[in-house]
Amino acid sequence: MELNEKELEILAILEKDARTTLxxxxxxxxxxxxxxxxxxxxxxxxxxxxxxxxxxxWSKVDSYHGVxxxxxxxxxxxxxxGFDAVAERIYRFKEVKSVYLMxxxxxxxxxxxxxxxxxxxxxxxxxxxxxDSVVSTTTHFQLKKYKHDGIIYDQxxxxxxxxxxx
Amino acid sequence: xxxxxxxxxxxxxxxxxxxxxxxxxxxxNMDGVxxxxxxxxxxxxxxxxxxxAISSLERGYTSYTANAGLIELRRAIADYMRERFQAEYDPExxxxxxxxxxxxxxxxxxTIIDPGDEIAVVEPCFVSYGPLVQLAGGNVVSIGTLAQxxxxxxxxxxxxxxxxxxxxxLICSPNNPTGTQLAREDLTAICDIVKKYDLLxxxxxxxxxxxxxxxxxxFASLEGMKERTILINGFSxxxxxxxxxxxxxxxxxxxxxxxxxxxxxxxxxxxxxxQYAAIEALxxxxxxxxxxxxxxxxxxxxxxxxxxxxxLDCHMxxxxxxxxxxxxxxxxxxxxxxxxxxxxxxxxxxxGHVFGKGGEGYIRCSYASSIEQLQEAIKRMKRFLxxx
Numbered sequence: 160m161e162l163n164e165k166e167l168e169i170l171a172i173l174e175k176d177a178r179t180t181l182x183x184x185x186x187x188x189x190x191x192x193x194x195x196x197x198x199x200x201x202x203x204x205x206x207x208x209x210x211x212x213x214x215x216x217w218s219k220v221d222s223y224h225g226v227x228x229x230x231x232x233x234x235x236x237x238x239x240x241g242f243d244a245v246a247e248r249i250y251r252f253k254e255v256k257s258v259y260l261m262x263x264x265x266x267x268x269x270x271x272x273x274x275x276x277x278x279x280x281x282x283x284x285x286x287x288x289x290x291d292s293v294v295s296t297t298t299h300f301q302l303k304k305y306k307h308d309g310i311i312y313d314q315x316x317x318x319x320x321x322x323x324x325x
Numbered sequence: 326x327x328x329x330x331x332x333x334x335x336x337x338x339x340x341x342x343x344x345x346x347x348x349x350x351x352x353x354n355m356d357g358v359x360x361x362x363x364x365x366x367x368x369x370x371x372x373x374x375x376x377x378a379i380s381s382l383e384r385g386y387t388s389y390t391a392n393a394g395l396i397e398l399r400r401a402i403a404d405y406m407r408e409r410f411q412a413e414y415d416p417e418x419x420x421x422x423x424x425x426x427x428x429x430x431x432x433x434x435x436t437i438i439d440p441g442d443e444i445a446v447v448e449p450c451f452v453s454y455g456p457l458v459q460l461a462g463g464n465v466v467s468i469g470t471l472a473q474x475x476x477x478x479x480x481x482x483x484x485x486x487x488x489x490x491x492x493x494x495l496i497c498s499p500n501n502p503t504g505t506q507l508a509r510e511d512l513t514a515i516c517d518i519v520k521k522y523d524l525l526x527x528x529x530x531x532x533x534x535x536x537x538x539x540x541x542x543x544f545a546s547l548e549g550m551k552e553r554t555i556l557i558n559g560f561s562x563x564x565x566x567x568x569x570x571x572x573x574x575x576x577x578x579x580x581x582x583x584x585x586x587x588x589x590x591x592x593x594x595x596x597x598x599x600q601y602a603a604i605e606a607l608x609x610x611x612x613x614x615x616x617x618x619x620x621x622x623x624x625x626x627x628x629x630x631x632x633x634x635x636x637l638d639c640h641m642x643x644x645x646x647x648x649x650x651x652x653x654x655x656x657x658x659x660x661x662x663x664x665x666x667x668x669x670x671x672x673x674x675x676x677g678h679v680f681g682k683g684g685e686g687y688i689r690c691s692y693a694s695s696i697e698q699l700q701e702a703i704k705r706m707k708r709f710l711x712x713x
Contacts, residue, residue: 168619168623171619183627183696183700186626186627186630187624187626187627187696188626189630318367320365321349321353322349322352322353322358322363323348323349323362323673323675324345324349324362324363324364324365325345325451325452325453325501
């Protein structure tokens with residue numbers, strides 16, 4: 160779908176900060192609040208804006224014991240539907256947080272979140288590997304998150320500039 | 326030894342201290358200040374540029390470079406000026422890499438000024454112009470610009486200011502502090518006068534990358550202007566590299582040769598790591614420049630509309646990152662306004678009069694800050710205006 164300059168501008172603003180108010184977006188784009196509202200509704204309806212979410216640094220929350228693994232999955236594509244049908248059988252599991260079709264040594268890159276390594280191991284051995292089309296899996300557990308979706312977790316945002324300068 | 330003799334040269338003694346200094350001293354000792362007084366980007370230099378400098382140090386590139394700068398950098402600058410601004414310069418003889426735009430200005434002025442020469446300076450302008458002209462032995466002829474003309478120099482005003490002693494026009498577009506950008510037709514009209522009176526132009530185009538509505542037009546790209554233009558540009562603003570102190574001049578061979586003499590005896594060469602960083606900035610940094618520019622544009626739109634809503638009339642600045650609203654409606658002088666705003670609401674702005682003729686009655690607000698900071702500043706300014 161072809162988007163105009165203002166629509167792209169609104170996407171760029173929301174992608175940076177989904178909480179930017181309609182009033183502020185209107186001022187930033189030189190549109191009226193109603194026009195901004197219309198554009199956002201249209202983008203939501205077209206599923207170009209898919210969802211609004213919050214990036215949480217769970218490692219700072221003491222009671223959180225989650226584990227994330229990235230799994231390289233080799234599959235045999237199904238005749239007629241290719242990789243899409245296999246991907247769908249995988250992404251429907253609620254443990255699965257992301258699925259990408261990849262070029263290179265394996266086919267699908269799957270991110271899985273669970274409460275423990277055990278839980279993820281069980282998911283891989285009981286649910287993922289047992290799928291007909293899955294040929295092999297390689298599981299990598301994440302040890303620490305430094306940066307996610309373009310955001311550095313422990314960014315130092317201090318303003319080091321002198322307060323008044325020519 | 327007691328002495329009542331002053332050792333300070335009269336030429337330095339008569340230069341008043343910068344009006345910005347006072348606000349710096351006031352604001353620097355306060356907590357919780359929202360500063361719109363900063364004349365530099367809030368972005369940090371891109372990592373790839375920082376990394377290039379680190380890597381140059383690792384390889385041990387720590388000696389002087391050629392006086393005019395690394396030839397690789399000068400070639401990159403020549404390509405950049407041609408592709409970006411349609412200005413053609415020979416990297417071997419017409420480009421000098423300097424310690425920031427400030428040194429570039431200084432060597433340009435010292436190279437062309439004979440005692441008593443007049444330099445026509447378009448104001449409001451960067452605070453260094455006048456003092457640098459004076460230190461070089463010249464006399465400043467101020468040409469004020471008005472809000473009703475969007476702070477654009479009017480050709481007839483220029484013509485009126487010219488005397489037989491006038492040597493050059495010193496002009497900045499996009500402008501600090503007004504944000505005014507001169508379009509091609511504005512430049513053409515100015516250049517007609519410049520040619521008629523056989524003047525030079527010192528064109529400070531340090532904000533050239535930060536033009537939001539129409540592309541920047543360089544003086545040097547206009548017909549017959551290259552031979553009478555000294556172009557000042559650099560990496561500080563567009564590439565967010567203020568602390569690296571790296572600028573450059575582009576000027577015809579004869580003038581460059583003379584400027585290089587001044588540069589070589591005062592500076593020797595610009596900082597070597599910074600020069601390696603600048604090569605990376607020109608080769609791989611344009612995407613980051615574009616990203617920053619898009620952000621500044623959104624902030625400008627947001628901030629200027631918010632100022633106008635407050636009743637502080639402000640023209641839409643075409644470039645740089647400054648808004649220059651009128652505070653005449655408050656009945657305060659710009660200095661009173663800036664001082665009271667700082668003391669009562671902790672918002673730092675710079676009073677317009679420090680930028681010269683035409684600046685009184687206005688304040689300079691830099692919008693090189695996050696939207697959250699700008700919004701907070703607007704909130705405080707609203708409260709301040711209501712308290713008057």
